[in-house]
Amino acid sequence: MCARSALPDVGPAVAGVLDAAASPFADAVVWAQGDVAWRGTGGWTVLLTGRDRLRRLSALWQAAVAGRPDPAAPVRGWISSTFADDSAEPAVLRVPERLARADADGVRGIEQHADGAALAAAAAADPDARLLTGEDFPLPADTAEHAWDDVGYAAGVREVLERLARHGDGAGREPLEKVVISRTLTVPAEDADLWRAVEALRADYPQTWVFAVGGLVGATPEILATRHAGEVSSRVLAGSLPRGATAAEDAALRARLAADERLGHEHRWAARSVVDALAPVVELEDADPAPTVLTLPNVHHLATAVRGRLRDGGGTVLDVVAALHPTAAVGGTPREAAVRLIAEVEPVDRGRYAGPVGWMDETGDGVIALALRCGQQVSGGIRLHAGGGMVPGAVPEEEVVEVGVKLQPMRRALGLR
Numbered sequence: 001m002c003a004r005s006a007l008p009d010v011g012p013a014v015a016g017v018l019d020a021a022a023s024p025f026a027d028a029v030v031w032a033q034g035d036v037a038w039r040g041t042g043g044w045t046v047l048l049t050g051r052d053r054l055r056r057l058s059a060l061w062q063a064a065v066a067g068r069p070d071p072a073a074p075v076r077g078w079i080s081s082t083f084a085d086d087s088a089e090p091a092v093l094r095v096p097e098r099l100a101r102a103d104a105d106g107v108r109g110i111e112q113h114a115d116g117a118a119l120a121a122a123a124a125a126d127p128d129a130r131l132l133t134g135e136d137f138p139l140p141a142d143t144a145e146h147a148w149d150d151v152g153y154a155a156g157v158r159e160v161l162e163r164l165a166r167h168g169d170g171a172g173r174e175p176l177e178k179v180v181i182s183r184t185l186t187v188p189a190e191d192a193d194l195w196r197a198v199e200a201l202r203a204d205y206p207q208t209w210v211f212a213v214g215g216l217v218g219a220t221p222e223i224l225a226t227r228h229a230g231e232v233s234s235r236v237l238a239g240s241l242p243r244g245a246t247a248a249e250d251a252a253l254r255a256r257l258a259a260d261e262r263l264g265h266e267h268r269w270a271a272r273s274v275v276d277a278l279a280p281v282v283e284l285e286d287a288d289p290a291p292t293v294l295t296l297p298n299v300h301h302l303a304t305a306v307r308g309r310l311r312d313g314g315g316t317v318l319d320v321v322a323a324l325h326p327t328a329a330v331g332g333t334p335r336e337a338a339v340r341l342i343a344e345v346e347p348v349d350r351g352r353y354a355g356p357v358g359w360m361d362e363t364g365d366g367v368i369a370l371a372l373r374c375g376q377q378v379s380g381g382i383r384l385h386a387g388g389g390m391v392p393g394a395v396p397e398e399e400v401v402e403v404g405v406k407l408q409p410m411r412r413a414l415g416l417r
């Protein structure tokens with residue numbers, strides 16, 4: 001049975017999650033949306049490298065929990081995978097032993113009775129998976145010396161625009177329609193700063209999903225896939241403008257975003273990539289859903305909701321994500337050519353930025369977001385990431401501003417200007 005008990009060490013300062021100082025930040029799991037927040041500690045961590053990470057994580061999870069789903073005590077696992085399958089950084093599966101779930105009615109403690117031996121066996125069966133035993137989460141080394149500054153990022157944008165133009169002229173080897181390019185910024189941060197950042201993100205960005213898994217922390221507005229009782233949904237964002245200073249400015253920016261041809265084009269590639277990838281596994285409600293404008297405290301986005309019913313054999317929420325990732329919201333179109341160009345041009349491995357992050361239960365249901373507006377804890381600090389989609393006609397100076405706007409949530413949460 002699921003043991004539920006009051007947790008004596010829960011205080012209002014951490015908004016209903018377990019005592020924040022009790023474990024290293026990178027060992028904890030945080031997942032919060034609106035009023036509901038989860039925090040997990042202890043338990044098991046599997047790191048996984050090599051090809052086809054999402055499907056292997058899904059298989060590993062199913063092997064570890066298969067045959068023993070217990071409706072009275074369902075076990076949840078959190079995953080955070082990489083943008084690229086050949087990233088030097090590993091994908092992460094975290095199965096906390098103790099969870100605290102906080103909502104408007106209070107806080108509940110949940111002990112997860114995962115089968116550690118089954119998890120260890122499932123990890124041992126995959127030659128590129130490793131179960132951490134008795135060690136802190138291994139943080140990646142910092143890469144600040146390779147990172148682009150504003151000038152470097154603008155040059156990177158220009159290079160991508162040249163490649164897009166060359167392909168447009170028929171001079172490239174293959175067509176290239178859209179590429180999402182990103183930059184990093186490393187700032188100093190201790191565990192206590194990151195815990196405070198979690199609370200600040202929750203307070204300032206209530207429409208987003210706030211997460212921390214293996215030291216990757218952020219507040220994302222984008223959902224790759226949810227799976228619940230046979231229903232699947234996805235929320236695609238692409239095409240952005242900064243917030244205005246006044247309500248009138250904001251109204252004008254929203255109207256411009258809804259009407260702008262280039263931004264609409266950029267959005268359509270992203271929405272199409274999700275619709276096309278979902279169609280074989282999901283019976284879609286609408287094969288051509290129209291975008292709306294989503295307004296966040298720092299930015300306006302074009303947003304498309306995609307919904308449908310999972311077809312037989314569609315797999316777990318992670319299998320659905322495996323069919324989607326990377327979407328053209330973070331990769332580009334066509335996918336393989338864009339991902340190759342990103343690897344060639346960007347100076348820093350994206351690691352788990354722009355990768356799937358979220359949870360999954362024993363039945364394969366769950367919520368998997370896209371890790372944006374986030375940073376990866378590194379030794380001595382945090383490496384923030386942000387990017388933007390490029391289609392012909394993009395203006396490098398505007399892209400520098402946009403990526404700065406997308407870095408804002410984490411900078412502010414860390415107390416930086």
Ligand SMILES: C=C(O[C@@H]1C=C(C(=O)O)C=C[C@H]1O)C(=O)O
Pocket residue numbers: 180182222236237238239240301329330372373385386387388389390406
């Ligand atoms: C790449 C990022 O965001 C993505 C790119 C967007 C764009 O180019 O307009 C908008 C939302 C996201 O899908 C990021 O936040 O780092």
